[in-house]
Amino acid sequence: MGVGTILQIDIVGWLSGLPSWIYLVISGLFSLVWAFFNWIWSIVVWFWALAISQIWWLFKAIVFPGLVFILFSIIFSVWFTRKVWGRVQARRGPFHLGKYGGLQVFADAIKLIGKEIVIPDKAKRWMYRILPSLLLIAVLVPFAFIPWSNEWYIADLSVSLIVTFAFLTVVPVVSLLSGWISGSKYTLIGGFRAANNQFAAEIPLIISSVGPAMLAGSLSIMGISQAQSSLWYFLLLPVNCVTFMVSATVITALVPFDAPVADSEILFGWRTEFSGIYFTMTYFAEFAKQLLFSGLIVALFFGGSYGFAFMPPVLNFIFKFLIVLFFMILVTSSFYRMRQDQVTHFCWKYLLPLSLLNVVIAMFAIVYVPGLAQLLGIGG
Amino acid sequence: MCPEIVDEAAQVWFGPQHVSAHGWATKLTIVGDYIVECDPNAGYFHRSAEKCLEFRNFQQGALIMERLCMLEAFLAEYPYVKAVEQIAQLDVPERARVMRTIMMEASRIHSLQFWWGQFGAELGLFAMTLWPWVDREYFLDAFEELTGSRHAVSYSAPGGVKYDFNEKSIKMLERALDRLEDRLPKFRDMILRSPTFKLRTKKIGLFDAAQGLKWGLSGPNIKACGIPMDLRKDDPDPNLAYEMCDWEVPVTTNEDHPGQCDAYDRMSQRFKEIETSASIIRQLLPQVPEGPIIDPKARAKANRLPEGEAYGRVEGTRGVTTLFLKTADKAQTPYRAKIRGPCFASYYSLKHLVPGSTFADFVVIFGSLDPYPGWWDR
Numbered sequence: 001m002g003v004g005t006i007l008q009i010d011i012v013g014w015l016s017g018l019p020s021w022i023y024l025v026i027s028g029l030f031s032l033v034w035a036f037f038n039w040i041w042s043i044v045v046w047f048w049a050l051a052i053s054q055i056w057w058l059f060k061a062i063v064f065p066g067l068v069f070i071l072f073s074i075i076f077s078v079w080f081t082r083k084v085w086g087r088v089q090a091r092r093g094p095f096h097l098g099k100y101g102g103l104q105v106f107a108d109a110i111k112l113i114g115k116e117i118v119i120p121d122k123a124k125r126w127m128y129r130i131l132p133s134l135l136l137i138a139v140l141v142p143f144a145f146i147p148w149s150n151e152w153y154i155a156d157l158s159v160s161l162i163v164t165f166a167f168l169t170v171v172p173v174v175s176l177l178s179g180w181i182s183g184s185k186y187t188l189i190g191g192f193r194a195a196n197n198q199f200a201a202e203i204p205l206i207i208s209s210v211g212p213a214m215l216a217g218s219l220s221i222m223g224i225s226q227a228q229s230s231l232w233y234f235l236l237l238p239v240n241c242v243t244f245m246v247s248a249t250v251i252t253a254l255v256p257f258d259a260p261v262a263d264s265e266i267l268f269g270w271r272t273e274f275s276g277i278y279f280t281m282t283y284f285a286e287f288a289k290q291l292l293f294s295g296l297i298v299a300l301f302f303g304g305s306y307g308f309a310f311m312p313p314v315l316n317f318i319f320k321f322l323i324v325l326f327f328m329i330l331v332t333s334s335f336y337r338m339r340q341d342q343v344t345h346f347c348w349k350y351l352l353p354l355s356l357l358n359v360v361i362a363m364f365a366i367v368y369v370p371g372l373a374q375l376l377g378i379g380g
Numbered sequence: 381m382c383p384e385i386v387d388e389a390a391q392v393w394f395g396p397q398h399v400s401a402h403g404w405a406t407k408l409t410i411v412g413d414y415i416v417e418c419d420p421n422a423g424y425f426h427r428s429a430e431k432c433l434e435f436r437n438f439q440q441g442a443l444i445m446e447r448l449c450m451l452e453a454f455l456a457e458y459p460y461v462k463a464v465e466q467i468a469q470l471d472v473p474e475r476a477r478v479m480r481t482i483m484m485e486a487s488r489i490h491s492l493q494f495w496w497g498q499f500g501a502e503l504g505l506f507a508m509t510l511w512p513w514v515d516r517e518y519f520l521d522a523f524e525e526l527t528g529s530r531h532a533v534s535y536s537a538p539g540g541v542k543y544d545f546n547e548k549s550i551k552m553l554e555r556a557l558d559r560l561e562d563r564l565p566k567f568r569d570m571i572l573r574s575p576t577f578k579l580r581t582k583k584i585g586l587f588d589a590a591q592g593l594k595w596g597l598s599g600p601n602i603k604a605c606g607i608p609m610d611l612r613k614d615d616p617d618p619n620l621a622y623e624m625c626d627w628e629v630p631v632t633t634n635e636d637h638p639g640q641c642d643a644y645d646r647m648s649q650r651f652k653e654i655e656t657s658a659s660i661i662r663q664l665l666p667q668v669p670e671g672p673i674i675d676p677k678a679r680a681k682a683n684r685l686p687e688g689e690a691y692g693r694v695e696g697t698r699g700v701t702t703l704f705l706k707t708a709d710k711a712q713t714p715y716r717a718k719i720r721g722p723c724f725a726s727y728y729s730l731k732h733l734v735p736g737s738t739f740a741d742f743v744v745i746f747g748s749l750d751p752y753p754g755w756w757d758r
Contacts, residue, residue, distance in 0.1 A: 264400040336576040337504025
């Protein structure tokens with residue numbers, strides 16, 4: 001070949017090398033996929049080993065005191081609330097589906113999930129879709145710290161009480177945001193009222209829980225509950241128990257303090273524009289919150305799993321838990337609704353001093369009466 | 381209002397689909413949590429009843445009237461019947477007069493029970509809604525036994541009543557009264573002494589008698605101010621039997637603010653109304669005389685009326701209910717019928733009552749005036 005043919009392609013040579021080219025490309029891609037698969041597989045193996053080694057914990061987190069149990073107890077508490085309310089209001093409550101209407105709640109949930117989701121024009125769509133799930137997560141996570149018994153619990157942090165309150169503080173933020181982004185004035189008013197309720201009752205709530213924490217010398221809910229093996233703190237801090245329960249009612253926005261979702265004033269408050277599955281989530285979150293506070297009250301004031309010796313510890317806890325839940329439901333069905341400024345007034349003027357007073361009295365008694373702490377069997 | 385406030389103001393339509401707006405729309409201008417302006421808008425419930433009356437004969441007209449307010453059907457149909465009787469100059473038999481009065485008072489009780497349950501729901505206690513409604517069922521059963529219908533009773537007719545008392549209907553009425561008298565004192569304690577009820581209703585929607593009369597309020601809303609203004613005493617109707625029994629006009633006077641009434645006073649006033657009505661029925665039931673229940677020639681006489689005009693009125697549950705009827709000579713239908721319902725005045729008095737109160741109190745003020753939309757849109 002002479003000069004001037006340098007630019008010509010050796011088409012035959014190129015064609016002869018084509019299979020190896022294709023082989024190279026395919027094997028390169030294959031090795032990439034293979035590496036990715038190996039990576040994923042290693043994670044699976046690692047996770048599986050972890051799961052097998054932690055199978056007990058996994059069972060607890062998912063089945064018994066964990067997700068499934070909590071979801072079923074939410075469904076139970078919806079049914080229980082409707083039944084108790086029905087009895088209080090001179091009617092029968094649900095009774096058509098299942099025994100004593102037990103399947104009614106499942107039917108309602110299926111109906112709500114199957115409903116069309118209508119998002120208002122003025123709503124921020126992605127927040128509208130995210131916020132209800134966020135709310136449910138924020139309410140469900142603290143259940144990990146509820147000490148159903150010394151064996152049946154999911155997690156135990158040294159500061160689990162504070163973490164629980166931190167998660168609960170997320171709830172009014174979500175309520176306010178969802179009221180804000182729903183694009184309606186009624187939801188906005190409801191959102192601000194939800195924030196107002198939290199603002200009113202959070203300080204009495206936390207101060208009421210200071211008493212048990214101080215007597216037990218621990219910020220872990222597990223530790224506080226174990227410290228009551230000889231004496232329930234309800235007997236030492238009766239006023240604190242009551243203030244805790246009332247503030248819990250305020251924060252959960254149950255009647256007399258249900259201004260955030262006052263149906264006769266602002267329709268359904270910040271939940272007005274939610275429909276279908278989103279409404280179901282916010283609705284379940286409210287009941288989950290009610291359950292969570294019942295659990296906290298039992299763990300902090302009613303001796304956790306200690307008390308009735310003839311029952312296993314878990315049943316002990318659940319029994320007291322049901323009693324507290326029943327009491328909360330009963331309270332919600334027997335008062336007129338308070339206005340939101342009256343709620344704030346009530347919480348700051350009565351609940352806050354009362355909760356402080358009991359803590360201070362218990363503190364002085366322990367410090368100045370020698371031998372009292374040993375006598376009562378309390379640490380801290 | 382200073383301009384800065386107006387800049388911050390938001391307008392909220394309260395209704396017509398709102399659960400406690402009962403079917404009308406009120407435009408509220410709110411600043412923060414306070415209502416600075418209230419703009420009632422009637423017209424969402426218009427059924428052109430006055431025009432309908434011009435196309436119905438004098439037997440049928442009362443049926444239109446009772447559909448304006450199903451809760452006080454016995455009372456609502458009466459002004460029309462009264463006006464027709466006045467133009468046709470019909471005599472009502474003694475028995476019919478007493479029976480009419482008894483049923484009107486029973487209707488008043490049942491209407492007030494309904495209102496009070498509804499007010500309980502508006503204040504957030506749903507149990508207080510259903511408890512009086514259970515008692516109300518007994519009255520409805522008695523109505524059904526007497527007239528065959530629980531709500532659309534169509535009882536009075538020109539010249540008498542349509543259905544005669546029988547043993548069973550009297551027994552059912554007495555059973556309803558027994559239950560009412562048994563439970564009313566308990567309810568009074570549960571409501572008027574409830575701390576949360578007092579919190580929500582004391583000093584809410586306060587107005588004095590002069591204002592109330594200027595706005596055209598009547599009935600329990602005025603009597604709660606301490607003024608015994610009651611048509612049953614002030615203008616004794618010859619076709620009714622209120623003079624046969626011994627009763628006083630119930631009034632409420634509050635030492636905290638004499639001559640004025642708030643939502644709490646209106647609630648306690650309505651309890652007194654129920655008691656008075658129950659005592660009137662108790663006194664009249666043994667006094668029902670024997671005789672015919674309707675003038676046999678009444679139907680013929682009311683077929684074509686002579687030219688004339690009449691003004692039928694009655695002390696309804698919510699205030700004075702009147703009907704002006706004008707007839708042309710030998711006409712089968714009225715030339716003009718003009719209805720004056722008591723709730724139009726109470727609805728538009730919100731314009732003066734509401735500004736300055738909080739958004740949450742709007743429901744309380746509104747509910748405490750006992751509104752019924754049928755009475756202002758007709």
